[in-house]
Amino acid sequence: MAPDPPKTAAGQLAVQAVEAFCAQKGLTLKRVSPGNTILGDYLQGTPSLVASVESGFGQAVSAAAQAHPEVRFVAIEENGVQPLPNLLVVGGDHIRYDQVAFLAGMLATIENRNDYVGWIGESGTVRGPIYQHGFLHGVRYVCPRCRVFDFELGPSADVPTGISVAVDLHDDFVDTASAIPSPAGQAAVTDLAKRGIRVAGTQPDFYTSLFGKGITEGAKYVLGGPAFRPDLLLADLLPRFLGGEVFPDAVSYSLENHGLEYAPFPNDWISSGRRVYLQAVIDDVVSGRLDIGVDPQTGEER
Numbered sequence: 231m232a233p234d235p236p237k238t239a240a241g242q243l244a245v246q247a248v249e250a251f252c253a254q255k256g257l258t259l260k261r262v263s264p265g266n267t268i269l270g271d272y273l274q275g276t277p278s279l280v281a282s283v284e285s286g287f288g289q290a291v292s293a294a295a296q297a298h299p300e301v302r303f304v305a306i307e308e309n310g311v312q313p314l315p316n317l318l319v320v321g322g323d324h325i326r327y328d329q330v331a332f333l334a335g336m337l338a339t340i341e342n343r344n345d346y347v348g349w350i351g352e353s354g355t356v357r358g359p360i361y362q363h364g365f366l367h368g369v370r371y372v373c374p375r376c377r378v379f380d381f382e383l384g385p386s387a388d389v390p391t392g393i394s395v396a397v398d399l400h401d402d403f404v405d406t407a408s409a410i411p412s413p414a415g416q417a418a419v420t421d422l423a424k425r426g427i428r429v430a431g432t433q434p435d436f437y438t439s440l441f442g443k444g445i446t447e448g449a450k451y452v453l454g455g456p457a458f459r460p461d462l463l464l465a466d467l468l469p470r471f472l473g474g475e476v477f478p479d480a481v482s483y484s485l486e487n488h489g490l491e492y493a494p495f496p497n498d499w500i501s502s503g504r505r506v507y508l509q510a511v512i513d514d515v516v517s518g519r520l521d522i523g524v525d526p527q528t529g530e531e532r
Contacts (some may be wrong), residue, residue, distance in 0.1 A: 231262050231269070231291075232283035239435055239493075240321065240458040241284040244306040247461035248281045251468045269294050276301060279472060282308055292317065302472055306460050312480070318471045319480040320460055326484040327357055328364035328524040329515070330432055330456050331410075333492060335368020336511065337430040337453050338406040340504050345376045348399040348407030348427070350392065350418045353382040359529030361410045361432065367522050367531075371511070379404055383414050392417030400425050406453065408432055416440055423448025428499060431455025437496045450497055457493035458483045485515045 236242045252259040257278055264285035272280070273294065280303045282291045288308030295303040295317040304318040305311045313319045338347050349365055352358040362382065369376050379402045381395045392414030399407055399422060407422050409415030411433040419429040420440050428451045436455030437443060444450075463481060471477065483489035492508065500508070514520035523532045 231264055231281070231285050231287070233264055233285065234261070236284055238284065238307070239438070240460055241307055243459065243461040244283045244320075244464065247464040247468075248283070248304075251464065255472075273298055273301060278302065279304065279468075281306065284308065288322070304464075304468070304471065306464070313477055315476050318467060318477050320463055320467065321458060321481070321483055321489070324480040324482040325458075326482055326490060326526055327360045328522060328526045328529070329485050329490055331361040331364030332368040332371075332522045332524070333456055333490075333508075333512075334408045334430045334432045335365040335370075336372045336508060337368075337455075337492075337500070338365075338408050338428075339369045339373040339376050340508065341428075341453075341499055341501070342373060342376060342406050344403065344405045345373065346402065346404045347373075347376050347378045348402070348404035348422070349378055349380045350395055350399075350407070350409035350415045351380065351382045352385055352387075352410045352412055352415070355385050356528075358382065358385075358410070360524065360526065361529075363524045363529050363531050364522065365408060365432075367524055371522075383412075385412070387412070387414035389413055389417040393421045396421035396425070400427060406430065420446075420448060423451040426451060428453050431493075434458050434493070437493065444496065452496050453499050454495045455493050457491050459489050459491060463487060463489045485512055488516075 232245050236245055264287050282305050284307035288305055288311040291305050292311050295314050299316050302316050306320045308322045311319050347369055351362040369378055396418040406428045408430040409419045423429050424447050430453045434457055437452050441449035441452055
């Protein structure tokens with residue numbers, strides 16, 4: 231069950247992974263549009279697997295999994311869904327935000343020209359310090375001497391507030407900047423890019439959703455952003471899941487499981503040598519040689 235076409239790059243990759251798995255195993259695949267009443271029609275024949283990809287009907291999938299313990303379900307990019315013995319949950323709410331922000335922090339400093347970096351965060355929320363400290367640690371790892379101009383806005387901050395902060399950061403002569411995904415943060419980074427300040431994303435499809443894949447003003451100043459790879463996760467998880475393995479915890483996008491990486495760089499700001507360096511840092515995190523030093527649940531610095 232998935233929209234046609236899926237809304238995000240992650241959704242597209244997930245659908246492709248499910249299709250590839252079915253083809254590999256010789257399973258007949260029935261593609262249906264999202265809808266909680268449709269589920270019942272396709273559960274009559276006790277399918278080997280019911281996969282739901284960013285359908286928006288995660289709660290219906292969860293209810294169906296509870297009502298049909300003999301059927302295996304997988305929810306990918308569905309929010310508010312918790313795992314069950316017969317329900318595998320991948321992504322959705324489950325993301326290592328500290329690592330996403332760390333990647334953005336490195337990206338915002340690795341080619342910085344004046345050691346001035348801007349950050350627009352979020353105060354008064356659980357995710358605020360996770361993003362903030364993840365970003366700061368990424369900056370510190372690459373550029374200990376860099377100064378970060380940090381604005382922490384309330385969760386209700388609106389677009390005009392974000393643009394006002396962008397003006398302040400521009401006046402502070404920041405060379406690069408990033409922001410937490412929020413209306414104010416998105417307004418700030420798009421305004422900064424229009425002013426010729428290079429920006430790093432902290433959300434998948436950053437270049438597509440905010441800059442129209444290069445057609446909107448400021449697109450040439452995008453450094454890059456993160457990408458989610460559910461296809462890599464599902465290639466490993468689906469055979470194990472249908473083989474009877476139970477996953478009591480949701481599978482988060484992370485560097486360690488290769489579900490999180492940099493998206494293809496849209497411009498040439500990051501040199502090939504710097505890209506090799508960024509990948510080497512990721513490899514150090516994956517191997518355990520590097521701890522980014524942020525509690526992924528609370529954002530507390532370690």
